[in-house]
Amino acid sequence: MNKRLTxxxxxxxxxxxxxxxxxxxxIAADRLPEVDYLLVGDERRLAPxxxxxxxxxxxxxxxxxxxxxxxEDKAAVALRxxxxxxxxxxxxxxxxxxxxxVISAGNTGALMAMAKFVFKMLPGIDRxxxxxxxxxxxxxSVMLDMGANVECDVENLVQFxxxxxxxxxxxxxxxxxxxxxxxxxxxxxxxxxxLRKASAILxxxxxxxxxxxxxxxxxxxxxTVDVVVTDGFTGNVALKTAExxxxxxxxxxxxxxxxSTLAKxxxxxxxxxxxxxxxxxxxxxxxxxxxxxxxxxxxxxxGSTDELGFANAIGVAANLIAGGVNERIKEDLERLISGGxxxxxxxx
Amino acid sequence: MNKRLTxxxxxxxxxxxxxxxxxxxxIAADRLPEVDYLLVGDERRLAPxxxxxxxxxxxxxxxxxxxxxxxEDKAAVALRxxxxxxxxxxxxxxxxxxxxxVISAGNTGALMAMAKFVFKMLPGIDRxxxxxxxxxxxxxSVMLDMGANVECDVENLVQFxxxxxxxxxxxxxxxxxxxxxxxxxxxxxxxxxxLRKASAILxxxxxxxxxxxxxxxxxxxxxTVDVVVTDGFTGNVALKTAExxxxxxxxxxxxxxxxSTLAKxxxxxxxxxxxxxxxxxxxxxxxxxxxxxxxxxxxxxxGSTDELGFANAIGVAANLIAGGVNERIKEDLERLISGGxxxxxxxx
Numbered sequence: 001m002n003k004r005l006t007x008x009x010x011x012x013x014x015x016x017x018x019x020x021x022x023x024x025x026x027i028a029a030d031r032l033p034e035v036d037y038l039l040v041g042d043e044r045r046l047a048p049x050x051x052x053x054x055x056x057x058x059x060x061x062x063x064x065x066x067x068x069x070x071x072e073d074k075a076a077v078a079l080r081x082x083x084x085x086x087x088x089x090x091x092x093x094x095x096x097x098x099x100x101x102v103i104s105a106g107n108t109g110a111l112m113a114m115a116k117f118v119f120k121m122l123p124g125i126d127r128x129x130x131x132x133x134x135x136x137x138x139x140x141s142v143m144l145d146m147g148a149n150v151e152c153d154v155e156n157l158v159q160f161x162x163x164x165x166x167x168x169x170x171x172x173x174x175x176x177x178x179x180x181x182x183x184x185x186x187x188x189x190x191x192x193x194x195l196r197k198a199s200a201i202l203x204x205x206x207x208x209x210x211x212x213x214x215x216x217x218x219x220x221x222x223x224t225v226d227v228v229v230t231d232g233f234t235g236n237v238a239l240k241t242a243e244x245x246x247x248x249x250x251x252x253x254x255x256x257x258x259x260s261t262l263a264k265x266x267x268x269x270x271x272x273x274x275x276x277x278x279x280x281x282x283x284x285x286x287x288x289x290x291x292x293x294x295x296x297x298x299x300x301x302x303g304s305t306d307e308l309g310f311a312n313a314i315g316v317a318a319n320l321i322a323g324g325v326n327e328r329i330k331e332d333l334e335r336l337i338s339g340g341x342x343x344x345x346x347x348x
Numbered sequence: 349m350n351k352r353l354t355x356x357x358x359x360x361x362x363x364x365x366x367x368x369x370x371x372x373x374x375i376a377a378d379r380l381p382e383v384d385y386l387l388v389g390d391e392r393r394l395a396p397x398x399x400x401x402x403x404x405x406x407x408x409x410x411x412x413x414x415x416x417x418x419x420e421d422k423a424a425v426a427l428r429x430x431x432x433x434x435x436x437x438x439x440x441x442x443x444x445x446x447x448x449x450v451i452s453a454g455n456t457g458a459l460m461a462m463a464k465f466v467f468k469m470l471p472g473i474d475r476x477x478x479x480x481x482x483x484x485x486x487x488x489s490v491m492l493d494m495g496a497n498v499e500c501d502v503e504n505l506v507q508f509x510x511x512x513x514x515x516x517x518x519x520x521x522x523x524x525x526x527x528x529x530x531x532x533x534x535x536x537x538x539x540x541x542x543l544r545k546a547s548a549i550l551x552x553x554x555x556x557x558x559x560x561x562x563x564x565x566x567x568x569x570x571x572t573v574d575v576v577v578t579d580g581f582t583g584n585v586a587l588k589t590a591e592x593x594x595x596x597x598x599x600x601x602x603x604x605x606x607x608s609t610l611a612k613x614x615x616x617x618x619x620x621x622x623x624x625x626x627x628x629x630x631x632x633x634x635x636x637x638x639x640x641x642x643x644x645x646x647x648x649x650x651g652s653t654d655e656l657g658f659a660n661a662i663g664v665a666a667n668l669i670a671g672g673v674n675e676r677i678k679e680d681l682e683r684l685i686s687g688g689x690x691x692x693x694x695x696x
Contacts, residue, residue: 137596147532150540184495184584192498192581217588221596233540234585236532237578240565241586245593248485248569249629253601256625257618266618270604273611277604281597 004034005321007314008099011041012068012086013106015304018042021105022049022056024310029055031311032318038099040090042066065089069110071303078110079117087111091118094296100321101297103288103313111300112148112291119296122326124333127152128293129160129232130300131167132239134286136223142168142177143220143228146289147236157181157198157229162332163292164227165209170323171288171316176208177226180215182234190214198229207336246281284309288316292329297321352382353669355662356447359389360416360434361454363652366390369453370397370404372658377403379659380666386447388438390414413437417458419651426458427465435459439466442644448669449645451636451661459648460496460639467644470674472681475500476641477508477580478648479515480587482634484571490516490525491568491576494637495584505529505546505577510680511640512575513557518671519636519664520574524556528563528573530582538562546577555684594629632657636664640677645669 009025011018018041025037036059039046043064050057067084082088087106093099095118104111108130116128129145144164149156161179168177181199183191188199191214202211212225220228220238230238257267257274267274279285283302287309291298297320301313357373359366366389373385385408387394398405415432430436435454441447443466452459456478464476477493492512497504509527516525529547531539536547539562550559560573568576568586578586605615605622615622627633631650635657639646645668649661 135596137599150532182585184498184581217585217590218592218595220589221592221594230585233532234582237530237565237582237586238589241568241589242565242593244566244569245590246569246597247566248483249594249597251485252625252628256621256628259621259624263618263621266614266616266621268614269617270611270614273604273607273614276607277600280600280604 003322004036005318006036006038006099007317008038008040008090008093008102010087010090010102010104010106011039011046013104013303014301014310016306017105018045019049020305020307020310022046022053022060023307024314025056025060026053027307027311028314029059031315035059035314035318037061038063038090038093040065040093041068041086063089063093069107071107073107073110075107075109075113078107079113082110082114088114088118091115091296091298095119101299101317103299103301103317105301105303105305105310105313108147108300111298115291115294115296115298119294119298122293122295122330122333124330124337125159125163125293127156128291129163130289131164131292132286132289133171134239134242135281136221138223140172140286141220141223141226141228142172143230143235143239144292145230145232145235146239147232148291149232151233152194152231154194154197154201157194157231158201159293159333161198161202161209161211161227161229162207162336163329164229166325166328166332167290167292167320168226169328170319170325172226174226176210178210178212179227179229180212180219180225182228182230182238183214183216186214186216205336207332243283284312286312288313290316290320290325295326297326351670352384353449353666354384354386354447355665356386356388356438356441356450358435358438358450358452358454359387359394361452361651362649362658364654365453366393367397368653368655368658370394370401370408371655372662373404373408374401375655375659376662377407379663383407383662383666385409386411386438386441388413388441389416389434411437411441417455419455421455421458423455423457423461426455427461430458430462436462436466439463439644439646443467449647449665451647451649451665453649453651453653453658453661456495456648459646463639463642463644463646467642467646470641470643470678470681472678472685473507473511473641475504476639477511478637479512479640480634480637481519482587482590483629484569486571488520488634489568489571489574489576490520491578491583491587492640493578493580493583494587495580496639497580499581500542500579502542502545502549505542505579506549507641507681509546509550509557509559509575509577510555510684511677512577514673514676514680515638515640515668516574517676518667518673522574524558525574526558526560527575527577528560528567530576530578530586531562531564534562534564553684555680591631632660634660636661638664638668638673643674645674
């Protein structure tokens with residue numbers, strides 16, 4: 001039997017909160033019987049919801065607060081003035097040892113600022129990053145940074161590679177994930193100075209890391225590597241471009257399959273296959289990004305997700321905790337620093 | 349009747365050259381009877397091809413050379429040693445007034461280096477950029493830079509906006525194209541310093557430019573703006589990510605529609621609609637990127653394109669020449685510099 005663990009949930013964050021949070025627990029309860037929940041939020045709204053969802057009720061207790069971070073709040077404002085918000089108290093619960101990890105579907109900037117303030121950084125990590133995972137032709141891959149750091153230097157990229165590899169092992173279940181640095185070409189001389197230096201360090205690293213080298217934008221959808229490492233600007237643009245392209249293709253497919261009676265009949269016959277196709281790329285299946293590099297497990301759910309997506313984010317958090325993701329990252333960083341080549345030591 | 353014009357073609361550049369070049373002329377000849385062609389390449393291979401394609405033969409003459417740039421040639425090497433290559437001689441023909449524009453499906457780096465060396469820059473432009481266009485939910489949009497400049501400053505971005513707008517007017521036929529700066533969020537404070545400064549300049553510009561502000565990655569596929577302005581690193585990653593995502597979605601759709609007898613039957617009934625869907629996003633329809641900012645018209649065709657794609661690149665070049673794209677860019681730049689706010693003048 002798996003060890004019991006507790007997740008603290010910002011019950012008020014997200015467009016469909018708190019309903020989708022409680023219903024997300026209800027869905028996750030069957031898959032993850034070893035998980036308990038600390039629901040931080042407005043008791044007057046949460047208690048009636050728990051009455052409707054018996055499995056959630058069996059696994060959750062409420063920590064009441066009336067305050068919540070708004071979507072439009074600036075991170076700095078939320079950090080200063082939001083000490084009694086559901087988001088902040090959910091983070092605090094982890095720092096106080098009452099929970100093993102926190103999940104929020106609320107304001108990303110506020111979550112990053114609060115989690116960084118409360119958890120602090122892992123030793124050896126300069127900046128936190130956001131790691132997301134997404135479908136590819138070969139299954140799924142992870143990418144970081146998705147937008148926490150607009151500009152990154154060599155050390156950041158090397159640290160992202162280490163953190164991304166550990167995340168991929170835990171969330172994708174790949175034994176030895178391959179790592180690629182996102183660039184405008186695969187040849188050695190391409191891209192910025194930082195990318196070329198980071199590539200040299202990763203290639204010579206003492207870690208048993210499967211470093212593939214540079215990858216290009218189309219390698220993301222191909223699934224050429226398990227972990228795509230990039231700065232937060234490029235990662236944010238790439239992931240959103242992929243989402244927008246998938247929606248555009250879906251839009252044209254729908255238009256085509258409703259363009260004539262024959263097409264509609266064809267779509268009806270192929271209904272099960274088309275549903276399977278849609279489900280394969282359903283963003284809810286890939287919901288749950290980690291704020292990695294912090295001395296505490298913090299998972300960000302998409303703000304617009306529903307209960308299925310939130311249940312998925314619960315699964316991601318449970319995997320990360322069970323796999324000891326932060327301990328693994330610390331071990332890898334120590335090996336990289338103590339056993340690295342002279343070049344590594346100079347940079348890290 | 350339209351004014352006659354001449355395009356010089358690097359007949360040896362591209363995976364399927366020279367056949368697809370000659371056959372591309374054959375296809376374009378019906379649509380563009382006013383265009384003549386200077387085919388620069390190996391006469392022993394070109395002459396027999398012209399015998400097979402009578403319309404191409406009627407509109408083309410051959411300039412013989414045995415030398416050609418190889419795909420793997422470094423730009424600097426091609427520039428120094430490639431003075432008799434089909435690519436270089438095709439560019440020279442424009443500089444010598446024997447043609448109005450050049451098209452090549454060969455080595456992009458070599459083409460950029462040679463065209464920059466022979467044509468020089470337009471007055472007021474610091475760096476050339478690559479402008480491509482692509483399908484969106486609302487039709488088509490253009491994006492620049494697609495990879496000529498890995499790092500860009502404020503002036504580059506502002507100049508890209510001016511050039512992209514003129515390109516969009518000519519190639520998309522939009523009267524007043526809207527312009528967006530690619531960023532990680534739409535709020536004013538997002539992104540790098542360069543992006544925020546470029547946004548301020550474009551917003552205050554004296555040009556009758558429809559500046560939308562910041563856009564995000566998913567706005568590319570949505571078609572939120574007609575012109576997406578970004579640095580060459582981000583643009584290259586975004587376009588390739590979109591291509592890779594479209595291929596991934598296509599891969600899953602094919603898998604779904606061949607997964608059962610019922611699905612296959614459905615796909616058969618919807619065949620015409622599915623073909624229409626595929627054709628809508630066929631990359632050949634969007635073949636023909638311009639190296640913009642140079643004092644000469646230079647169009648880059650995708651290296652792997654076939655005759656349909658090459659015919660499309662011919663159409664792009666003809667539109668750019670007929671629309672006087674470089675004259676329009678020069679006019680806009682002069683207005684921007686002479687009539688700009690004090691802030692513009694300081695930056696440009």
